[in-house]
Amino acid sequence: MQSGLFISFEGIDGAGKSSHIEALAQAFKAAGRAVVQTREPGGTPLAEKLRDMVLHDPMDPLCEALLVFAARRDHLNHVIEPALARGDVVLCDRFTDATFAYQGAGRGFRLDVLAQLEQWVQALPSGTVRQPDITVWFALDPAIAAERLSAARLPDRFESQPLAFFQSVHNGYAARAASDPKRFAQLDASASIEHVRQDLLAQLRQRQVLP
Numbered sequence: 001m002q003s004g005l006f007i008s009f010e011g012i013d014g015a016g017k018s019s020h021i022e023a024l025a026q027a028f029k030a031a032g033r034a035v036v037q038t039r040e041p042g043g044t045p046l047a048e049k050l051r052d053m054v055l056h057d058p059m060d061p062l063c064e065a066l067l068v069f070a071a072r073r074d075h076l077n078h079v080i081e082p083a084l085a086r087g088d089v090v091l092c093d094r095f096t097d098a099t100f101a102y103q104g105a106g107r108g109f110r111l112d113v114l115a116q117l118e119q120w121v122q123a124l125p126s127g128t129v130r131q132p133d134i135t136v137w138f139a140l141d142p143a144i145a146a147e148r149l150s151a152a153r154l155p156d157r158f159e160s161q162p163l164a165f166f167q168s169v170h171n172g173y174a175a176r177a178a179s180d181p182k183r184f185a186q187l188d189a190s191a192s193i194e195h196v197r198q199d200l201l202a203q204l205r206q207r208q209v210l211p
C-alpha cells in the first residue's frame, strides 16, 4: 500500500488557493491516488460548527486559538488520520500555519501558547507531532490580495480586517516558512493562474509526489 500524503495550502485571504486545490485533486486522481479534499477550520460536522463561530462571532484571540485547535483535533481524529492510514492523499485548505499567521502574527497572540497547543493537538501515538508533508504557500503582496477581495462577497471577521493585519499575517507565514523551509513550497501568487498552476505542478514533481 502507498503511504499517505498530507498537503496543506496556505496564504492570506485573496491569494487564490481554492481553484488550485481543485486542479491538484484532479492531477492526483489521474495519477491513480485516492484524494480527500478538506479544509480548516472545518472538515467534520463539529469542526464546521466551530468554524462558523470563529468566522462570525466576536471573541478574543485566545478563544479563537482554542476553537481552531479544537476543530483541528476533531478533524485529525475523524478525517485526516484515517485517510493517511488508508494511504490517501489529503489536500487540506489551511492547517496550523494559519493559526500561527492569523492568531499569532495577525492578532498578536502568544506564539509559545500556540506551540504548546500544536504539540498537544497534533500528538501521535508514536510520540511525534503530526505536520503536513508539504505546505503550499500562495505568497502574495497584501495590497494585491485586498484589491482582489474587494470585488468578492460579504467579508467575514478576518476578511474585513485592515491591510496592516494582512501584512502581519503575511509576515507570520514568512516566519513559519523560514523555520521549516523543507516543508514549504512557496508560489508567487501574483502571477497568472496558469503560471501558478504550472509552478505548483513543477514543485510537486520535483518532490516526486506527482509523476
Ligand code: TYD
Pocket: 013, 018, 040, 041, 068, 093, 094, 095, 096, 098, 099, 100, 102, 103, 158, 159
Ligand atoms: P478561508 O480558508 O479563506 O475560506 P474561504 O475561502 O471560504 O473564506 O477562510 C478561513 C478563515 O479562517 C481565513 O480568514 C483564515 C482564518 N483562520 C484562522 O484565523 N486561523 C486558523 O487556524 C485557520 C485554519 C483559519
